[in-house]
Amino acid sequence: xxxxxxxxxxxxxxxxxxxxxxxxxxxxxxxxxxxxxxxxxxxxxxxxxxxxxxxxxxxxxxxxxxxxxxxxxxxxxxxxxxxxxxxxxxxxxxxxxxxxxxxxxxxxxxxxxxxxxxxxxxxxxxxxxxxxxxxxxxxxxxxxxxxxxxxxxxxxxx
Numbered sequence: 423x424x425x426x427x428x429x430x431x432x433x434x435x436x437x438x439x440x441x442x443x444x445x446x447x448x449x450x451x452x453x454x455x456x457x458x459x460x461x462x463x464x465x466x467x468x469x470x471x472x473x474x475x476x477x478x479x480x481x482x483x484x485x486x487x488x489x490x491x492x493x494x495x496x497x498x499x500x501x502x503x504x505x506x507x508x509x510x511x512x513x514x515x516x517x518x519x520x521x522x523x524x525x526x527x528x529x530x531x532x533x534x535x536x537x538x539x540x541x542x543x544x545x546x547x548x549x550x551x552x553x554x555x556x557x558x559x560x561x562x563x564x565x566x567x568x569x570x571x572x573x574x575x576x577x578x579x580x
Contacts, residue, residue, distance in 0.1 A: 439523045446516045453509035457502055461552050464498035468556070483572075488564040492557065499545075499553035507544035510537065 468491055475490040476483060514537065566572045 436523065436526065439519050443516055443519055443523075446512055446519070450509055450512045450516070453505055453512060456505045457509065457549060460498055460502040460505060464495065464502075464553070464556070467498075468494055483567070485564070485567070488560060488567060492560050492564070495553055495556045495560065499550060499557075502553070503541075503545040503550060506547065506549055507539060507541055510539035510544065513537075514539065 471490050471494050472487050475487045479486050563572060
């Protein structure tokens with residue numbers, strides 16, 4: 423639906439902007455879904471990783487189990503932060519189109535402001551707190567293991 427125009431432009435320009443916004447919105451939703459799926463996959467991979475490392479280390483709990491789990495969490499954190507970064511970049515492109523469209527139209531009372539996103543900001547944001555909590559739990563468990571509070575009792579029975 424074309425806007426109430428203040429500047430004489432062809433309806434095609436407005437329709438193209440709307441189509442671009444729709445496509446970018448769909449891509450942003452896909453990126454957002456990918457971030458959520460990444461968190462679920464991390465939880466799914468974490469347990470078998472610990473089990474596999476324990477089995478490969480003669481069924482004895484050792485530091486390798488904790489190191490492998492921490493490596494899994496960090497790997498997923500990095501991948502998720504890249505997806506978040508591109509999700510934010512897509513939103514910034516959308517904001518640019520909204521601004522361009524708002525200059526032509528009167529019916530856009532609020533135009534979202536583009537937020538500058540840096541890779542470091544993508545790495546440390548509220549969405550990534552899941553990984554921080556996982557790393558915190560693993561670090562505490564690893565420290566307790568190092569102090570002997572969590573000690574291997576012997577071989578884990580099959």
